[in-house]
Amino acid sequence: MPGAMSDPLQVSTIHCQPYRDQRPGTAGLRKKVEVFRQPHYLETFVEAILRTIAPPPGATLIVGGDGRYLNEHGIELITRMAAAHGIGKVVTGIGGLLSTPAASLLIRRQRAAGGLLLTASHNPGGPSGDFGIKFNTPSGGQAPASLSEAIFATACEIHDYRLASLPPLDLHRPGRQRFGSFTLEVIDGPAVYAELMESLFDFERMAAWLRDGHRLRFDALHAVTGPYAEEIFCRRLGAPRESLLHAEPLPDFGGFHPDPNPVDAAHLIALANDAAAPDLIAASDGDGDRNMILGPGMLVHPCDSVAVMLANAQQLPGYRDGFPGVARSMPTSRALDAVARELGLPCYETPTGWRYFCNLLDAGLIGLCGEESFGTGAAHTREKDGLWAVLFWLNLLAATGRSIPDIMRRHWQRFGRHYYQRHDYHVDDAGRAEALVAELRARLPALAGQDCAGSRVTLAEDFCYRDPVDGSESAQQGIRVFFADDSRIVYRLSGTGTSGATLRVYLERHEPAAGRHDAEAGEQLAAVAKRARLLGRIEHFTGLAEPSARI
Ligand code: G1P
Numbered sequence: 196m197p198g199a200m201s202d203p204l205q206v207s208t209i210h211c212q213p214y215r216d217q218r219p220g221t222a223g224l225r226k227k228v229e230v231f232r233q234p235h236y237l238e239t240f241v242e243a244i245l246r247t248i249a250p251p252p253g254a255t256l257i258v259g260g261d262g263r264y265l266n267e268h269g270i271e272l273i274t275r276m277a278a279a280h281g282i283g284k285v286v287t288g289i290g291g292l293l294s295t296p297a298a299s300l301l302i303r304r305q306r307a308a309g310g311l312l313l314t315a316s317h318n319p320g321g322p323s324g325d326f327g328i329k330f331n332t333p334s335g336g337q338a339p340a341s342l343s344e345a346i347f348a349t350a351c352e353i354h355d356y357r358l359a360s361l362p363p364l365d366l367h368r369p370g371r372q373r374f375g376s377f378t379l380e381v382i383d384g385p386a387v388y389a390e391l392m393e394s395l396f397d398f399e400r401m402a403a404w405l406r407d408g409h410r411l412r413f414d415a416l417h418a419v420t421g422p423y424a425e426e427i428f429c430r431r432l433g434a435p436r437e438s439l440l441h442a443e444p445l446p447d448f449g450g451f452h453p454d455p456n457p458v459d460a461a462h463l464i465a466l467a468n469d470a471a472a473p474d475l476i477a478a479s480d481g482d483g484d485r486n487m488i489l490g491p492g493m494l495v496h497p498c499d500s501v502a503v504m505l506a507n508a509q510q511l512p513g514y515r516d517g518f519p520g521v522a523r524s525m526p527t528s529r530a531l532d533a534v535a536r537e538l539g540l541p542c543y544e545t546p547t548g549w550r551y552f553c554n555l556l557d558a559g560l561i562g563l564c565g566e567e568s569f570g571t572g573a574a575h576t577r578e579k580d581g582l583w584a585v586l587f588w589l590n591l592l593a594a595t596g597r598s599i600p601d602i603m604r605r606h607w608q609r610f611g612r613h614y615y616q617r618h619d620y621h622v623d624d625a626g627r628a629e630a631l632v633a634e635l636r637a638r639l640p641a642l643a644g645q646d647c648a649g650s651r652v653t654l655a656e657d658f659c660y661r662d663p664v665d666g667s668e669s670a671q672q673g674i675r676v677f678f679a680d681d682s683r684i685v686y687r688l689s690g691t692g693t694s695g696a697t698l699r700v701y702l703e704r705h706e707p708a709a710g711r712h713d714a715e716a717g718e719q720l721a722a723v724a725k726r727a728r729l730l731g732r733i734e735h736f737t738g739l740a741e742p743s744a745r746i
C-alpha cells in the first residue's frame with residue numbers, strides 16, 4: 196500500500212446498541228465465545244475501556260492474549276480501535292501471545308497507559324469455550340473495582356465506536372510496523388520475560404541440577420506458557436526437550452481444561468504417583484499466571500507453597516534480603532501466617548482476587564503473596580506468575596539438594612500442617628446459591644458461641660476488607676466461621692464463572708508441629724466438611740449431597 200504509511204489515519208464511526216451485561220467479575224469480563232460473537236459485543240466493551248481510561252494522545256498500550264479462540268481477531272480489532280483513539284503504539288507478542296504476567300511486566304517497563312489482556316484464564320477455550328478481556332492499569336495490575344464499575348457504566352451507554360482502517364497487520368513478524376503516526380510493535384515476549392527471571396534466580400545452579408540428572412516435567416496444557424517454557428527450560432537451562440509437555444499453544448488448548456489443579460490435571464497427579472516420577476512436575480494455566488507444583492508422590496498445595504517460599508526465600512539470589520511483608524487472600528490457609536509470625540513479618544489478609552494485592556505491592560508493604568487457587572507471585576510484576584513459581588521451586592531444589600517431599604515434611608515439622616481443601620458446588624440456578632449465602636449471612640449474628648457438629652463457633656462474620664493504602668472498603672467478601680478446635684470454614688460465590696453459580700466452601704484444620712502430617716487432606720477434613728454442609732444447609736439449597744469438585 197504505497198503512500199498509505201504517512202497518510203493520516205482514516206477513522207470511521209460505527210453505530211451500535213449498548214449491551215447491559217458487561218460488568219467485569221473477579222478478573223475481567225468473561226463470557227462464552229458465542230456471547231462475544233454477537234454483533235459489536237467486543238467492540239462495545241473495548242470502546243468503553245478506551246473512553247473510560249481516556250489515554251493521552253500518543254500513549255502506548257500493551258495488547259496480548261493467551262492464544263485462545265478469537266485471540267488474533269481480538270488483537271487486530273483492539274489495535275484498530277486503539278489507533279482510532281489516538282494511541283501511538285500498541286505492543287504485542289509474536290502471534291498476539293502474551294502471558295498475563297509478561298503483559299503486566301511490559302506495561303510497567305514500557306510505561307504504558309495500560310494493557311488489554313485477552314484471556315479467560317483457566318476456563319476452557321475453543322469455539323464452544325470461553326473468551327475474556329480485562330484491563331490492567333499503568334501499574335501493571337488489574338483494574339480496581341471502582342474502575343471496572345466505571346467501565347461497566349460506560350459500556351451501558353455506548354451507541355457507537357471508532358475504528359481506524361489499517362492495512363493487514365502481521366502479528367507473526369517481530370519488529371515495528373508503522374502506519375502514519377501509529378506503530379504496532381511485535382516483541383519476543385518469552386525473551387523479555389526470561390531475562391527478568393535470570394535476574395531473580397540462579398540459572399547456573401539450576402542448569403547444574405538438571406545436568407546432574409534431575410528430571411523436570413512442565414506441562415503447558417497447550418496454552419500460552421509453551422514458548423516461555425521452551426525459552427527458559429530448554430534454551431537457557433539446557434533441559435531436554437522431553438521436559439516439556441503440550442508446549443504448542445492451540446486455540447482450543449488441545450481440548451484440555453487449562454487449569455492446573457488435581458481435578459483438571461489429574462494426569463499430573465498420576466505422573467507424580469508413578470514409581471519413576473520426575474523430581475519436579477509443574478504446570479501453568481491458560482494465560483500463565485497459575486502454577487501447580489508436584490514432586491514424587493506429592494502435590495504441594497498452593498497454601499503451603501507460598502509458606503515454604505517465605506521460609507526459604509533467603510536461599511535464592513533475588514530474595515536474599517527477604518520481604519517487607521506478605522499477604523494471602525482470606526480463604527487461603529493460614530500456613531503463611533505461621534511463617535510470617537516466626538519471622539516477625541506483617542501478613543495481610545485480602546479478599547479473593549489478585550487485584551487486592553496490588554496496592555500492597557505498589558506501596559512496598561509486601562513482597563510475596565498467594566491464593567489457594569494455585570496463584571503465587573511477588574513484586575516483579577502485578578499479576579500472579581506461574582513460571583516464576585516453578586522457577587522458585589526449581590531454584591530451591593537446586594540450592595538445597597533436597598527433594599520436594601523432604602522440604603515439605605521439614606516445613607510441617609517446624610510450623611505444623613494446615614490441612615486444607617476447597618469444595619465447589621456447581622448449580623445451574625444461580626438464585627439457589629445466592630439464597631444459601633443470604634440465609635447464612637442473616638444467621639451470622641446468632642452463630643458465635645453455638646455448638647455445631649462437635650465444635651463451638653468462636654467467630655462468624657462476613658469478611659469486610661479495608662485497604663490499608665487507600666482506605667477503600669470491600670464488603671461481603673466471604674462468610675468465615677472459626678471454631679474452637681482451630682478449624683475454619685469459608686463460604687463464598689465464585690466471581691469468574693460464565694454460567695450458573697459455583698459455591699466455594701473452603702475447609703481448613705491445623706495439625707500442630709508435633710502432630711500427624713502424612714495423612715490425606717480429605718480424610719483429615721471429613722468432620723469439618725460435614726460441619727460445613729450442615730451449617731450452610733448446602734443440600735437443602737443446592738440439591739447436592741456431595742461437592743461437584745474437591746480441590
Ligand atoms: C477464582 C479464584 C481466585 C482467583 C480468580 C482469578 O475466582 O478463586 O482466587 O483470583 O479465580 O484467577 P472465583 O471464581 O473464586 O471468584
Ligand code: ZN
Pocket residue numbers: 295315316317480481482483484485
Ligand atoms: Zn490465569
